Amino acid sequence: MTTTITSVAHSLDLADARHWTHRPPRSPAARIRHLLRNQDTEALAHRLFAYPAAVARWADGDTSTLSPSQAALLEREIIRTWQTHARYTAHQRILDHHGCVAVQLHARFTYSTLQGEFDDPRLRHLTEELPQPHRRALFEAHRHNAGEDRLRRILADGIGEAYFFHGLAPDQQQAAITISDLHSVRFHY
Structure with missing residues (x-):
């Protein structure tokens, strides 16, 4: 079943994903660590509707408190930020x-x-x-x-x-x- 997308930005991100040269990390902990390379814990926690301490725990591998809605937000955040250079090159x-x-x-x-x-x-x-x-x-x-x-x-x-x-x-x-x-x-x- 395909999900209905009502966000222009998210739809553009999904179209850009077809131009990635390799796939993003799969595990939640690896995704969190990748996202923390480009933003601080506080900002990422805000985007995932979580506490900074929870984001730090998730980055260390303890994802037992990661809710399904936060996992979906994490997926969306990875899609939004993965391989910005590859998407810019594809656009050009x-x-x-x-x-x-x-x-x-x-x-x-x-x-x-x-x-x-x-x-x-x-x-x-x-x-x-x-x-x-x-x-x-x-x-x-x-x-x-x-x-x-x-x-x-x-x-x-x-x-x-x-x-x-x-x-x-x-x-x-x-x-x-x-x-x-x-x-x-x-x-x-």
């Missing part, structure tokens, strides 16, 4: 060689026009290739740890250009698209 290859960045999403949209703002009640299932400027902006924003709102704004602009305004002259594109309700998102590149 995609951008420099006009590679495809496809996005598959299930969402509702809001349109802002000169006449006002309109909610579309339809739940749309779209698969589109993001235009080049939006690919670059999305990769850059994610690399600089932009918030989910910023990533959704970039994605909405890209979907607007690729799907809603495809074929229209720039002067006819007088609406802005916003993702009002994101049910799932998946990237392929």
Whole structure:
């Protein structure tokens, strides 16, 4: 059973995982030790909703108090931080060689026009290739740890250009698209 991903950042991390040159550590203790090389115990404890003393115990190998939800957060943290250079290199290859960045999403949209703002009640299932400027902006924003709102704004602009305004002259594109309700998102590149 596949899990539904509603975070643009996490979906980008999962797509980046396809470009890793080797796998991350498997055991929780090894993962904690790896993460502690790049951040202090306090910061990692905050991200895992744990006490710093518990994180120190987990790093020493005693993972008996690691809850399933904390293990899932640990997995997500490893995916988020593993092989940053390999993912940056993959992004550059995609951008420099006009590679495809496809996005598959299930969402509702809001349109802002000169006449006002309109909610579309339809739940749309779209698969589109993001235009080049939006690919670059999305990769850059994610690399600089932009918030989910910023990533959704970039994605909405890209979907607007690729799907809603495809074929229209720039002067006819007088609406802005916003993702009002994101049910799932998946990237392929």
